[in-house]
Amino acid sequence: MGVTIPKRISSAIINSFAAGVVPRIGLEYVAVGRKREIETILRDLENLSQGAASFRFVVGRYGSGKSFLLQTIRNYAMDRDFVVADVDLSPEKRLSGSGKQGLETYRELMQRLSTRLRPDGGALEAMLQKWINSIKLALIQEGIGPEDDQLPVLVERKIFETISAMEGFAHGFDFASVMAVYFRAFTQGDDAKRQAAVKWLRGEFATKTEARSLLQVGEIITDENWYEYIKLFAGFSAHIGYQGLLLFIDECINLYKIAHRLSRETNYEKLLAMFNDVMQGKVQYLGIYLGGASQFVEDEHRGLFSYPALKSRLMDSRFVREGHPDFNSPIIRLQQLTQEEIFVLLERLTDIHAQHFGYEAKLGEKELMAFMELVFAAPGSAEFITPRELTRDFLGLLNILQDDPALDFYTLIHREDFSFPSVSSAGQEADRYASFEV
Numbered sequence: 001m002g003v004t005i006p007k008r009i010s011s012a013i014i015n016s017f018a019a020g021v022v023p024r025i026g027l028e029y030v031a032v033g034r035k036r037e038i039e040t041i042l043r044d045l046e047n048l049s050q051g052a053a054s055f056r057f058v059v060g061r062y063g064s065g066k067s068f069l070l071q072t073i074r075n076y077a078m079d080r081d082f083v084v085a086d087v088d089l090s091p092e093k094r095l096s097g098s099g100k101q102g103l104e105t106y107r108e109l110m111q112r113l114s115t116r117l118r119p120d121g122g123a124l125e126a127m128l129q130k131w132i133n134s135i136k137l138a139l140i141q142e143g144i145g146p147e148d149d150q151l152p153v154l155v156e157r158k159i160f161e162t163i164s165a166m167e168g169f170a171h172g173f174d175f176a177s178v179m180a181v182y183f184r185a186f187t188q189g190d191d192a193k194r195q196a197a198v199k200w201l202r203g204e205f206a207t208k209t210e211a212r213s214l215l216q217v218g219e220i221i222t223d224e225n226w227y228e229y230i231k232l233f234a235g236f237s238a239h240i241g242y243q244g245l246l247l248f249i250d251e252c253i254n255l256y257k258i259a260h261r262l263s264r265e266t267n268y269e270k271l272l273a274m275f276n277d278v279m280q281g282k283v284q285y286l287g288i289y290l291g292g293a294s295q296f297v298e299d300e301h302r303g304l305f306s307y308p309a310l311k312s313r314l315m316d317s318r319f320v321r322e323g324h325p326d327f328n329s330p331i332i333r334l335q336q337l338t339q340e341e342i343f344v345l346l347e348r349l350t351d352i353h354a355q356h357f358g359y360e361a362k363l364g365e366k367e368l369m370a371f372m373e374l375v376f377a378a379p380g381s382a383e384f385i386t387p388r389e390l391t392r393d394f395l396g397l398l399n400i401l402q403d404d405p406a407l408d409f410y411t412l413i414h415r416e417d418f419s420f421p422s423v424s425s426a427g428q429e430a431d432r433y434a435s436f437e438v
Contacts, residue, residue, distance in 0.1 A: 008025075012024065014352065018399070027071060027075060032337065032341045032342075033341040037058075037069060038072065038076075040328070041056070041073050049082075049243040049244060049285075053287065056290070057297055057331045058070060058289060058334065059291070059331060059334070061334075061386060063388030073289065078115060081243050083115055083245045084114050085245070086248035087112065087248075087249055089252055093108060093254075095267045096223060096224075096267050101223070102223040103226055106227075124198060129186065132155070152187060156187075160180065166179070166236060170231075179197075203222075205220045235284055238284070246288075247288045248291070249291070250292075251291070253295065256292070256295055256303055271310065297314065313330070336386075347368060349391065349394060353395065371397070
């Protein structure tokens with residue numbers, strides 16, 4: 001590979017792939033393929049930085065790389081000074097629900113707010129304090145002395161110029177009021193007020209009465225209005241110096257799995273409202289990227305295509321053909337990696353594994369080709385073997401060979417009881433979604 005990878009990163013790559021999950025860091029060392037998909041979303045980021053908005057679904061088979069692509073784009077976005085937040089949907093986290101599942105999704109997103117300087121979440125207060133301090137520094141650079149009595153007055157004036165711009169949005173007055181409380185509490189050292197303001201922004205107040213008593217605001221963030229506050233926060237992020245806000249919502253198959261039809265359609269209705277907002281230009285500086293298995297979109301009994309208003313918006317153009325996808329479509333369908341891309345991926349994993357454990361890599365082109373021949377020998381495997389299955393098995397093989405150097409690679413992969421799943425294994429994915437949540 002020729003590049004020294006820090007142990008923290010190589011450990012995350014090896015452990016994550018071996019467990020069948022996507023690492024949060026180090027994706028640039030293993031990313032292969034998806035060039036067109038990444039280029040498409042990078043164009044989105046360029047548009048977002050100029051005040052546009054974007055909404056896309058990333059769909060594919062289970063294990064085909066949806067989460068990997070979303071995580072890769074998340075890292076690209078932070079490098080370009082976007083605020084990002086991600087959440088995996090579940091029975092407890094949806095877009096809407098009688099048990100406040102939509103509010104739980106909002107709370108998770110706010111907890112996982114990340115920036116380039118705070119890439120692991122919890123960036124809300126850091127963002128606010130950086131903004132306040134940057135205004136103070138700019139005024140000092142303009143000639144206002146750090147001890148000048150006018151400095152706090154001028155900082156407050158600049159702060160209110162920004163938050164007053166939020167008052168024109170739905171719920172903007174309360175949002176601006178809470179921001180004002182936060183600023184004053186921060187500058188005066190009032191930790192109780194400061195924490196109350198953060199609690200409100202995170203959607204953690206249970207009643208309006210509680211919020212009114214602590215912050216003198218008449219509204220709180222609820223299951224019904226949480227998305228309105230996401231739009232506010234996107235605009236606010238751009239006003240305080242970031243490029244915009246990106247949301248990554250994965251495991252959307254959990255909406256498809258809602259057994260109760262009305263509950264499922266309520267979530268699809270919320271999704272439609274969000275989609276229409278973005279596509280009609282009613283929101284700025286906001287990107288929404290949803291990941292899910294193909295059934296989530298295309299199943300006409302339970303998926304998005306079961307909801308006529310969404311189906312009419314998401315159907316492909318009649319001119320789209322196999323091998324000629326429309327990358328400007330709201331839906332990005334992940335195709336299988338080519339065998340050449342898979343070879344490069346295995347080569348990189350071999351080098352990372354050897355470097356991490358401190359041995360000289362013994363598997364070269366000949367051995368990697370033999371491994372791939374074994375993988376693709378099963379009927380239908382070229383279509384149904386996913387990157388998740390392949391990398392997990394390959395790292396397991398590397399671990400065994402590293403633990404016992406006396407083992408012979410060819411003997412190990414050609415033993416009689418070893419085989420990769422055939423085309424019949426495709427049914428396993430259907431089984432994965434055969435039981436539905438209420």
